[in-house]
Amino acid sequence: xxxxxKASITxxxxxxxxxxxxxxxxxxxxxxxxxxxxxIDFEALRTTVAEIKSAAAxxxxxxxxxxxxxxxxxxxxxxxxxDPQQVKEYILTVARERGVKNVVKSKSMATEEIHLNRDxxxxxxxxxxxxxxxxxxxxxxxxxxxxxxxxxHMTKEEVAELFSKEVDERLESDIPRxxxxxxxxLRGKFLAADMGITGANIAVAETGSIVLxxxxxxxxxxxxxxxxxxxxxxxxxxxxxFSSVTPILEALPRSATAQLLTSYVSIISGPTPNxxxxxxxxxxxLMDNKRTEMARDPKFKQALQCIRCGxxxxxxxxxxxxxxxxxxxxxxxxxxxxxxxxxxxxxxSDEIQGLCIQCGNCKxxxxxxxxxxGMIMEIRRRLVEEKGQPLVQKAIFSVVNNRRLFxxxxxxxxxxxxxxxxxxxxxxxxxxxxxxTENRSLPAIAAEPFRDVVKKIKQPKCEEKVAxxxxxxxxxxxPEMGVALVKLLNxxxxxxxxxxxxxxxGAPALYNGxxxxxxxxxxxxxxxxxxxxxxQVVSACPTCTVALNxxxxxxxxxxxxxEWLAKAKELAEKTVDFSTLVKRLVDQRRLSFKDGEALGAIxxxxxxHLKRALKVFExxxxxxxxxxxxxxxxxxCDTCCGMGGSYSxxxxxxxxxxxxxxxxNIEKTGAxxxxxxxxxxxxxxxxxxxxxxxxxxxxxxxxxxxERLD
Amino acid sequence: MYDAFKERAIGxxxxxxxxxxxxxxxxxxxxxxxxxxxxDIPGSCAVxxxxxxxxxxxxxxxxxxxxxxxxxxxxxxxxxxxGISQMDWALADTGSLVQDQSAVEKRLxxxxxxxxxxxxxxxxxxxxxxxxxxxxNPRTSxxxxxITGPSRTADIxxxxxxGVHGPQRLIIVFVDELxxxxx
Numbered sequence: 001x002x003x004x005x006k007a008s009i010t011x012x013x014x015x016x017x018x019x020x021x022x023x024x025x026x027x028x029x030x031x032x033x034x035x036x037x038x039x040i041d042f043e044a045l046r047t048t049v050a051e052i053k054s055a056a057a058x059x060x061x062x063x064x065x066x067x068x069x070x071x072x073x074x075x076x077x078x079x080x081x082x083d084p085q086q087v088k089e090y091i092l093t094v095a096r097e098r099g100v101k102n103v104v105k106s107k108s109m110a111t112e113e114i115h116l117n118r119d120x121x122x123x124x125x126x127x128x129x130x131x132x133x134x135x136x137x138x139x140x141x142x143x144x145x146x147x148x149x150x151x152x153h154m155t156k157e158e159v160a161e162l163f164s165k166e167v168d169e170r171l172e173s174d175i176p177r178x179x180x181x182x183x184x185x186l187r188g189k190f191l192a193a194d195m196g197i198t199g200a201n202i203a204v205a206e207t208g209s210i211v212l213x214x215x216x217x218x219x220x221x222x223x224x225x226x227x228x229x230x231x232x233x234x235x236x237x238x239x240x241x242f243s244s245v246t247p248i249l250e251a252l253p254r255s256a257t258a259q260l261l262t263s264y265v266s267i268i269s270g271p272t273p274n275x276x277x278x279x280x281x282x283x284x285x286l287m288d289n290k291r292t293e294m295a296r297d298p299k300f301k302q303a304l305q306c307i308r309c310g311x312x313x314x315x316x317x318x319x320x321x322x323x324x325x326x327x328x329x330x331x332x333x334x335x336x337x338x339x340x341x342x343x344x345x346x347x348x349s350d351e352i353q354g355l356c357i358q359c360g361n362c363k364x365x366x367x368x369x370x371x372x373x374g375m376i377m378e379i380r381r382r383l384v385e386e387k388g389q390p391l392v393q394k395a396i397f398s399v400v401n402n403r404r405l406f407x408x409x410x411x412x413x414x415x416x417x418x419x420x421x422x423x424x425x426x427x428x429x430x431x432x433x434x435x436x437t438e439n440r441s442l443p444a445i446a447a448e449p450f451r452d453v454v455k456k457i458k459q460p461k462c463e464e465k466v467a468x469x470x471x472x473x474x475x476x477x478x479p480e481m482g483v484a485l486v487k488l489l490n491x492x493x494x495x496x497x498x499x500x501x502x503x504x505x506g507a508p509a510l511y512n513g514x515x516x517x518x519x520x521x522x523x524x525x526x527x528x529x530x531x532x533x534x535x536q537v538v539s540a541c542p543t544c545t546v547a548l549n550x551x552x553x554x555x556x557x558x559x560x561x562x563e564w565l566a567k568a569k570e571l572a573e574k575t576v577d578f579s580t581l582v583k584r585l586v587d588q589r590r591l592s593f594k595d596g597e598a599l600g601a602i603x604x605x606x607x608x609h610l611k612r613a614l615k616v617f618e619x620x621x622x623x624x625x626x627x628x629x630x631x632x633x634x635x636x637c638d639t640c641c642g643m644g645g646s647y648s649x650x651x652x653x654x655x656x657x658x659x660x661x662x663x664x665n666i667e668k669t670g671a672x673x674x675x676x677x678x679x680x681x682x683x684x685x686x687x688x689x690x691x692x693x694x695x696x697x698x699x700x701x702x703x704x705x706x707e708r709l710d
Numbered sequence: 711m712y713d714a715f716k717e718r719a720i721g722x723x724x725x726x727x728x729x730x731x732x733x734x735x736x737x738x739x740x741x742x743x744x745x746x747x748x749x750d751i752p753g754s755c756a757v758x759x760x761x762x763x764x765x766x767x768x769x770x771x772x773x774x775x776x777x778x779x780x781x782x783x784x785x786x787x788x789x790x791x792x793g794i795s796q797m798d799w800a801l802a803d804t805g806s807l808v809q810d811q812s813a814v815e816k817r818l819x820x821x822x823x824x825x826x827x828x829x830x831x832x833x834x835x836x837x838x839x840x841x842x843x844x845x846x847n848p849r850t851s852x853x854x855x856x857i858t859g860p861s862r863t864a865d866i867x868x869x870x871x872x873g874v875h876g877p878q879r880l881i882i883v884f885v886d887e888l889x890x891x892x893x
Contacts, residue, residue: 025868074852132874133865149865156867179863179871186875191788207848217861217876220821223853224814225784242848246839257864260718261804263876265856269848275783275814 005326005351010653012322018145018153019321019657025152026320027636032258033311033365040250042367049251050369052244053236053305057295060304063205063238064286071208071284074270078208082288084114090285091116091197091230092123098228098281100125100195104186106212106219107131108199109308110232110287112144112330113343116197128189130218132182139166145324146332147310148256153323186218196222200233201252201308203286207242209269210284213252215262223266227274230283235291236304248307251367255309290342299378303338305368312362312372317640317658318355327352334362334372341379346386353379355654357647358511359640360612380513381558389514396508397517403503403524410445410476450479454498457486462495467534469525469575471544472504473679481679484706485540488582491709492590501528505547508645510555519559522552526567529574537571540578540702542609542616542678543645549575550613577610578702579677583619586626593627593708601671602629605662605685606638607678620677620701627708629673634665643684659688666696673697675704711802711835712884718805719882722859723872728832728884732767735885739827740775742881743792746825748777752789757782759819761796763829763888782815784822793819793877796829797857799845800882803838806858807882810851820857826877828857831888 012018056063068078079090095103103125105111117138120127129138133151137144139162144150151159160173163181171181198219200210210231212219223229239248245267253259271282294300313319313333324332329348331339334356341349356376363371389397399406450470466489474481486496506521525548529537539545553568585591604621611617617638625631642648642658662685666674674696676682686698716726729735748756755777758764764772764780772778779786787793795816797807807828811817820826836842846854861876872878 021867028868074849130875131865132863136865149868151865152868154866156869159866175866175869176871178866179874183874187788190875191784204848209848215862216865216874217821218874220817220855221875224817224821242846243843246843249839260722261806261856261858263722263858263860263862265858267846267848267854268852269854270852272812272852273814275818 002351006653008326008328009322009651012326013653013657015153015323017155018323021152021155022320022323025149026314029258029314033254033314036254036258036260040254045247045251046367046369048247049307049367050305052239052247053307053368054302056238056240057236057301057304059240060235060238060292060295063240064235066205067203067208067238067286069208070206071270074208075279076208076270076282076284078284078286080286080288082292084287084289087114087232087285087287088116088119090283092119094228094230094283095120095123095125095195098194100228102189102193103127103195103197104189104193104222104226105129105134105197106199106214106222107134107150108197108232109147109330110199110234111197113234113289114287116232128186128193130186130190130216130222131214132179132216135182135186136162139163143325143330144332146313147308147336149310153325190221190225193226195228195230196226197230197232198222200231200237202239202245202248203233203237203284204242204245205238205240207269209242209267211245211249212264212266212268213249213262214264215257215259217264220264220266223268227278228281228283229271230285232285232287235286235288236306238286252307252309255307255311255365255367294342300338300342300375302370303335303342303375305370306335307368309367311365311367312370315361315365317359317361317642318357318654321654321657322355326355334376335370338372338375338379346379346382349379350383353383354650357640357642357644359608359644361639364612377511377513380511381515384513384515389512393512393514397512397514400504400509401517401520403501406504407449407451410472411449445476446479448479450475450482451498451500453479453483454486454496457483459486459490459495462490462493464494465497465532465534466494466581467497467499467529467532467537469502469505469529469537469539469544469548470498471539471541471679473683474540478679478682478700481540481700481702484700484702485538485578487706487709488591488702489538492585497532497534499528499532501531503528505544506555507543507547507551510547510551511645511647515555515558518555519561522547522555522568523561523564526552526564526571529571530567534574536581537575538578538581539575540677540700541680542577542607542614543680545575545577546609546613548572577614577616577677579610579616579619579623582705583623586623592710593705594710595628597628598630599628600630600673601632601669602673602675603632603634603666603669603671604637605634605641605666605674605676605681607676607681608640610677611638620675623705624675624701627704629704632669632671634669636661636665641681641684643680645680648684659684663688663692663694667694671696673699673704675699675701677701711837712832714802715800715805715835718803719859720805722805723862724805724859724880724882726882726884729886731887732763732885735763735829735883736767738883739794742827743775743777746792748792750776753791755779755786755790756792756794757787757790757819757823758794759815760813761794761829763796763885782818784818787818787822790819790823792825792827793823794827794829795819798834799842800830800835800884801838801842802835804858806856808842808854808856810853811855812852817853817855820855821876824873824877825879825881826857827881827883829883829885829888832884832886833889
């Protein structure tokens with residue numbers, strides 16, 4: 001990553017105003033959003049929205065023509081272009097021909113996308129943004145830092161400073177007073193403007209209508225007072241039918257600002273008379289700018305289902321730390337990364353795509369059902385395909401692809417790491433776990449990996465056999481977790497088989513866009529794990545589990561290695577995460593624990609992959625409660641711990657504050673033990689608490705369960 | 711449905727009243743205007759957009775009251791403290807009001823003054839958007855407006871502030887006698 005990108009991140013995470021405002025907002029957002037969706041079947045609603053938008057994306061060209069025909073029948077002028085430059089020329093021509101001097105705008109991302117204001121100003125036309133946030137950043141000369149709240153990065157003191165200059169009067173930083181100043185100041189501009197420019201939240205082909213959704217009331221004035229109204233509309237705003245407006249209006253305000261409906265919604269279908277009796281001129285510009293190209297790409301077509309609510313930003317643990325400006329573009333956050341890769345160019349997203357930690361929060365709340373993390377992975381894959389991997393990364397994954405060499409190096413590390421060991425932690429872990437120790441201690445490589453330990457465990461001979469997929473962390477850093485798992489399954493009458501040829505699940509390569517290396521790992525593991533006569537394959541690492549039962553097939557497909565797909569599917573069907581399996585055994589009364597003892601309070605951290613990819617979150621809680629622990633939930637229990645595999649090595653400046661939040665939330669519960677189901681999370685959280693000198697115990701559920709077998 | 715509407719509308723900061731007859735509603739409006747010290751001076755007047763409510767209420771009598779005007783243009787609306795109009799529908803699930811505002815006067819009186827007083831026939835409360843959309847025809851209604859509470863922003867430090875570009879207060883007056891349907 002380039003130095004200035006890193007510097008912009010450091011600046012952002014150390015900007016207390018920004019992280020304070022964003023943090024407060026995102027914490028409140030989760031609660032308010034849930035309230036706003038009360039009584040609504042969100043899954044059904046977003047399926048409807050996704051279907052409407054997806055159908056439209058399949059047919060953009062025809063819909064645009066239908067829209068044009070119907071809007072023109074209503075008296076509007078419709079102009080279609082794929083070129084942002086032509087959008088600007090069209091507007092400037094209208095302005096010139098009608099002698100326009102003053103323009104007022106309501107919020108429009110499409111005009112931000114093409115930097116319209118610059119061209120208007122250069123042509124000697126005055127432009128006022130009238131959305132309060134947009135006006136603030138216009139005065140400050142900033143770009144929007146959030147799709148819905150463009151000025152969220154600024155404090156009231158900074159706003160007071162800006163407004164004071166504008167009205168030439170010393171203003172206090174009293175928010176209602178500042179809002180009043182904006183009202184008075186902009187009122188004059190509304191009344192004097194001869195052209196109003198808006199975007200549109202929805203464009204309906206069937207009726208030629210555009211829909212504007214606002215809270216401040218500025219879009220109503222922009223579309224009412226000036227004699228000319230120009231709406232700049234991205235093609236992705238098109239829907240076929242008028243009735244499609246309803247579900248989008250149900251989903252958009254709830255998702256954007258947790259409102260049931262915004263203060264104002266206007267549905268404009270053709271021009272209306274002005275108050276002097278003349279007819280308004282209504283121009284609607286349908287702007288393509290790569291959107292139809294996007295619609296033709298099977299991996300990215302779904303991005304056109306976006307309704308621009310910004311909920312993906314609101315729930316993103318990274319965004320709330322860094323805000324929008326590090327994205328260096330008009331569109332920010334996860335969706336912004338995708339839009340930048342398309343509307344600008346793929347390589348513009350090279351650095352910002354690395355900000356995504358793949359926690360999957362955004363996918364859960366997206367009202368358009370966009371798989372944002374999935375699309376970001378695809379961007380990574382294409383970047384690697386286009387320009388190759390960085391050399392160091394390439395070297396690492398070539399080692400990881402060679403199991404014998406990789407495991408030999410890990411074994412060597414256990415020896416090499418020894419001089420640095422302090423208790424269970426070392427200061428510098430060799431190999432790819434580079435030098436991040438500032439906020440977290442890293443585990444030592446175990447003296448004896450699980451693959452050796454397992455040979456010494458005396459297991460009963462059982463009819464039922466299950467294969468254990470350990471993954472690198474349990475195998476080489478936490479073999480005791482594997483031992484605990486064997487103990488549990490043996491007790492339930494299951495023999496554990498450990499195929500020695502198993503190797504890294506490929507997730508590190510995959511999440512870095514190195515699909516070829518990941519595919520090689522997939523094949524090795526498929527071979528190793530399917531060789532055994534077992535009923536199931538169990539893993540106690542959710543990231544590995546997801547690789548085995550979700551990702552192998554998809555990864556192999558991207559590499560054209562379709563001959564392995566049937567086997568990948570077979571493995572996927574056999575794979576189960578440890579909590580689900582153990583819960584099942586307990587329910588079948590094949591496994592029981594010492595009872596009667598109160599073990600005190602415990603808190604549980606949901607790992608991203610377990611909670612959101614595998615949808616497992618009740619099972620581990622129920623199991624721990626069965627043991628006699630009292631569950632004390634932490635705030636944001638399912639927010640990422642900041643580990644994200646190599647993410648924490650690449651972007652420690654982001655990973656560290658995420659971890660800090662997590663640790664604070666754990667500590668606030670007062671529980672002496674925190675449990676989780678992922679060895680990666682254990683590494684991150686245990687290391688963080690160790691660094692703080694905390695006495696809170698960090699345990700994988702598998703160990704807690706094995707301890708209490710009766 | 712009225713109660714459901716009222717709860718939602720109050721939840722977003724609107725004030726809600728209900729009267730059986732136009733006479734009672736008129737009394738309320740006049741008392742309200744008096745309280746707001748409506749007078750025939752810019753900044754203190756009231757503008758009343760053409761509405762079915764006025765049929766038979768005696769516009770001429772109302773016109774005698776200082777400060778109330780029935781002529782609407784941008785200057786008069788911008789100078790008015792109170793704008794009065796009749797909305798077509800109310801939506802119980804979101805506390806919203808809906809009106810065909812193709813006539814610019816209807817938009818001016820409901821967007822420029824500091825206070826918007828909205829009259830609504832009680833029988834025109836609908837459950838929600840679905841019922842509403844069955845009744846809308848964008849081909850004949852070029853500007854359909856939804857109003858949900860007063861104008862708001864949270865653009866400075868996420869602090870909710872009422873009354874940015876639109877009205878700071880929204881007073882909703884239901885009148886049972888107005889009957890249902892749309893004239």
